Amino acid sequence: MSVPFGRSRILLVDDEAEILVALTDLLEDEFDILSSTDPLEALSFLKKSPDIAVIVSDQRMPNMTGDVLLSKAREFSDARGILLTGYADLAAVVAALNQGRIQFYAHKPWESDSLRAMVREVAAHHRLERALMVERVLLHGALESVPMDVVFTEADGTVLRHNMEVEAHPNAKGDIEEDSLHGDALREEIAAMREETKQSGSATRLVSELTEEGLRWHEIIRQTLPWPRNASGVPFPMPQRWQMSYDRDVTDRLAMEERLRQDDKMHALGTLAGGIAHDFNNLLTAMLGSLELLQDMTPASNPTVTKLFENALESARRGTVLTRRLLEFGRPKPMALRPVDMVEMIWSMHDLIVQSLSRASDLRGETGRCDLDLSAVPRDLVVPPVLSDSGQLEMALLNLCINARDAMQEGGVISISLTRDVTPDGGDHIMLSVEDQGCGMPPEVVRRIFEPFFTTKGLGSGTGLGLSTIYGFLQRSGGDIRVDSMPGKGTRMTMILPICQEDAPEEAHDLRSEPIVSGKLRILLADDEPGVRLVTDQFLSQDGHEVVSVGDGAEVIAHLEAGEVFDLVVLDLLMPGMGGRECGLILAAKYPELPVLYVSGYADPQNLPANAFVLGKPFTPQELRDAIGATLRKRR
Structure with a gap:
């Protein structure tokens, strides 16, 4: 490390003013000078000016000798001392040197060049000490505050410094070996990286570690340092150099x-x-x-x-x-987000879940019986309602219970629990957990379980869309899902649900609860698919309606412009030529009183007229009747 450049501040202390003037004349070209004829005043200068680098003091002064002054100064200042003395004071000078209170001394009268060189050297030494102290503070500060594990080692793995919060025991030579800082899962990887770094100068790996808290991922970066060096300042060969290792926990980032x-x-x-x-x-x-x-x-x-x-x-x-x-x-269907009483919902599903846990193979003795444990959800448990779609939430819970059942071929207990917690983003949430005692899953499976069509079940036993559907539903409703699983120790699936902060919106009126409009209707049906058109025509005809079928929206407009009268238009949304959206907008503008029922195999109600009713394909005759009734009632 080179000596830092700079203009140092010097404190001159002598009870004779003439001596101070002579010293100032000698040193002021290179240094900033403070001077005093009083040792007590000099000590006050030191307290006020912590940047003083060198004290040049006379030994024999009234009230306080130079060696005592320098001794007191060392109690609160890192300034280095030079003592000016006569031959009669040599014993005191030797004692001060032995006690480390001064670095040099000079006889009076002094030799100017020699004294100037002496002060210059002491000032440079002080600057170097200050620089080393800054480097040390920065290193310690970095080691203590950096959010990663940092280890400095010799080439053979002997630890020089580290910031890991582990209890490491020294070996027989009193050294700490790097392997003792890490768990069993990482030691082999660390040793391999150490050897790789010796050859290439650096190594980077992403390593997994199975801990009591679950699977953790480490991003480890290792590199050599340009030290030790030979007498010429050239670093030793790569295999003999010190190494530095950074270990950062990237579990959350990877997630x-x-x-x-x-x-x-x-x-x-x-x-x-x-x-x-x-x-x-x-x-x-x-x-x-x-x-x-x-x-x-x-x-x-x-x-x-x-x-x-x-x-x-x-x-x-x-x-x-x-x-x-x-x-x-x-294009997920719109969700009816309303306050949901979780305790009430879970207990209302009790019989359904218990029935779903029963398998025909249980009766044949091929699989074990699965029991439901709701002890963590007592009926009097008080938790705030969540904001969710109750129908989809019920299906999600049932799906998780069935998955838990399928994971326990030998039978066991499925436990449902409710807790309130604050997530890392600061949100207040309810945690709905389903825990089984099944086979568990390895990390590589856990990472893929939310992928569409990915399934661990046998051929024909699952579509691979259940968990994907749950994931999508929770994401759209402001929630999330967390998986904790270890092979042989079961799985816990936790749905994270936002707490309702607002009053419940009014319940939507169930259109199907009213009587369906009766009577014969004249219906204009438009669909580009002949097969769909034929089936829909037959459904309507069986109910006694008069049906006119066409292949696109332009024909619908043509029939109406020709003066034909219809009670209802059944309009497919996606058709070549004039599609259902374009046709519907024209109908809304020219024939605002004419009811329109939209039908689509890919329901996307965007850009449709207000209060438009969309019937998804495929549909049953009853669903078609309900949709017609709902469409006509909206026009009342």
Whole structure:
């Protein structure tokens, strides 16, 4: 380390003013000078000016000798001392030197060049000491405050300095070995990085460690230092140099990055789903509708035919459920966010959950029985309501319970608990946890469980969309979900739900609770898919309505402009040419009293007229009747 440059401040002390004038003349070109004829005044100068680097003091002075002055000065100042003395004071000078109170002494009268060089050297030494102290303070401050574990070692792993909060025991030589600072999971990686650093000068690794608190991730960066050096100042060869290691806990950062990647996957899947959902739902609408119509037309005398119809209908309905779940990633349906009493909701689902935990394989002895434990949710538990969609929240809880059941082939207890907690972002939340005693999951599985179509269940036992749906629902409702799992020790899934801060909105009126509008209607039906158009036409005709079917929105406008009168327009949203949105806006402007029921395989009500009703495909005859009734009642 080179000596810092700078103009040092010197304190001159002598009871003879002439001596002070001579010393000032000698030194003032290189140094800032303070002087005093009184040792007590000189001590006050030192207290007021902590930047004084050198004290040049006479030994023989009234009230206080020079060596005593320098001794008192050392109690509160780091200034270095030079003593001016006659031969008769040599014993006192030797004693002061031995006690470390002075660095040099000079005889009176002094040799000017020699004294100037002496002061120059002591001032440089003081500046160097100050610089070293600053370096030491900065190093200690950095080690104490930096949010990571820092370790300095020799090439063989002997620890020089570290800031880790661990109890390390010295070896037989009294040294601390680096391996003793780390747990078993990291020692092998640290040793390998030490050897790699000897060869390449640096090493970086991302290492996982399984702790009592769960899986933690360490980003470890290791590099050599340009020390020790030989007599010529050249650093030793790389394998012999000291090393420095930074160990930063990046668990939270990786979790955030994983969440962002998960959101990107959800968005990409939603875009893909939206592109295919319309056509897929059109196919399902035609299939389901045709099957239901055929079933009504076919006598029930043949049980085999009836069973085949039911099998085909059930398969088509499963395709409907799968498609609707898939659509929730891209354009999720609006949620009815209202205050939800969690204790009431959980106990109201008790019988349903218990029934869902029962498996036919339990009765056959192939799997163990699963029991539900609600002891952590007593009926008199008081927790504030959460703001959520009660229907979707109930489905999420049921889904987690079923997943817990499937993880316990040998049976066990599924525990549900409710707690109130403050999340790291400062929000006040309710934690709804479902904990099982199952097989648990390794970290690589935990990282993927929210990916769409990822499942740990056997072929045909799950779609891989359950947890993805829960994740999407919680994200949209201001919540989150946390997973704690270890192989062989079970899994705890915790839904983080925001506490309701506002009064509940008024309950939406259930349109289906009113009687459906009766009577024969003249209906204009527009759909570009012939199969869907045929099925919808038949549904309406069976109810006694008169139906006129067309293939796009332009034909709808043409029929109305020709003077035809209709009681209702059933309009598909996505059609080539003039689609349902464009056609609906024209109808709202030219025929504002004409009711319009929108139908879509990819329900997106944006840019639709106010109070528009959208019926999702595929639909049943009853759902179509309900939608017609709701649409007509809105026009009252």
